[in-house]
Amino acid sequence: MVDAGSEKAAPYLRAAAVIRDRIADGTWAPGDRLPSRTELGDQLGVGENVIRRAQELLITQGVLEGRPGAGTYVRAPFERRSLPRIPQPGSVGAVPHGPAPAGFTGTWEADSTAKVPAPPQIADRLGVEPGELCVRTVYEFLTDRLPVMLATSWEPMAVTGGTLVVLPEGGPYAGHGVTARMAQLGITVARVVERPRPVHVGRDQAQLLGIAAGAQATLIERTHYDTAGRPVETADLLVPADRWDITYDITLSPPGT
Numbered sequence: 001m002v003d004a005g006s007e008k009a010a011p012y013l014r015a016a017a018v019i020r021d022r023i024a025d026g027t028w029a030p031g032d033r034l035p036s037r038t039e040l041g042d043q044l045g046v047g048e049n050v051i052r053r054a055q056e057l058l059i060t061q062g063v064l065e066g067r068p069g070a071g072t073y074v075r076a077p078f079e080r081r082s083l084p085r086i087p088q089p090g091s092v093g094a095v096p097h098g099p100a101p102a103g104f105t106g107t108w109e110a111d112s113t114a115k116v117p118a119p120p121q122i123a124d125r126l127g128v129e130p131g132e133l134c135v136r137t138v139y140e141f142l143t144d145r146l147p148v149m150l151a152t153s154w155e156p157m158a159v160t161g162g163t164l165v166v167l168p169e170g171g172p173y174a175g176h177g178v179t180a181r182m183a184q185l186g187i188t189v190a191r192v193v194e195r196p197r198p199v200h201v202g203r204d205q206a207q208l209l210g211i212a213a214g215a216q217a218t219l220i221e222r223t224h225y226d227t228a229g230r231p232v233e234t235a236d237l238l239v240p241a242d243r244w245d246i247t248y249d250i251t252l253s254p255p256g257t
Helices: 011-024 037-044 048-060 120-126 177-183 203-209
Strands: 064-067 071-074 081-084 107-117 133-143 146-156 189-200 216-226 231-240 244-247
Touching: 011 037, 011 048, 037 048, 048 064, 120 146, 120 216, 120 231, 146 203, 177 189, 177 216, 177 231, 203 231, 216 244, 231 244
Parallel strands: 081 244
Antiparallel strands: 064 071, 107 133, 133 146, 146 231, 189 216, 216 231
16 A cells, blocks of 8 residues: 555645645644645645545544635534434424424525426426426525535426516525425325435535535435325435434324324
8 A cells, every 4th residue: 555645646635645644743723724736735745636635534524614605714623413304393393484494593595497398207296298387496505604415306387387486585485394385375285205225425515515526415305295196305315424413203103092
């Protein structure tokens, strides 16, 4: 095995070793922003691509984190959080409110686009024809002002089009969540189905979350149904595996009831 600091190691490995050493000796403390790739390249006598590969390696190893539009930082220890998926009466999230998944207590930012044709897999989940127009809303869920979870929601315009609730984050019912917004249309949301599965995070998603491309995550496919069994919204929630423990708390009825 080649020592990352040896002359025989690839340039990006040597650069990564120098960055790691500077963190270890206190040059950069947890939470500090690293110099730009140009500055680091000048300091180490290598090109920006070498620095980029070194930083990507250290992000994968959990030493650094990328923040979109802000640079690369020394990663501070991340407190793992629990994301309960079945809220109990009286617990946080027991009464559906807002777009966040049950158990999330941070904030969010959202961007909605109307008249987006439904891709085939989304159309299948919504029980509509591929290409039917929907409102797509992309969410970033934030803790301490940093993205920690992502979601993309789809609602058929055949359900909400031309109403005050057509935009989930616009109008008088902005941020009230699917259940409350649909109630304004006389639609009762009767159940929610979630299907979690393991995935690897893509490059664009990783940049938003400040984690490495290819990192493990759980993708939760969530769909809201009305009393007639009609899907009125579906969403993909991307939950990074290194930040969240997804927990299921299921209340059982006593035997014989």
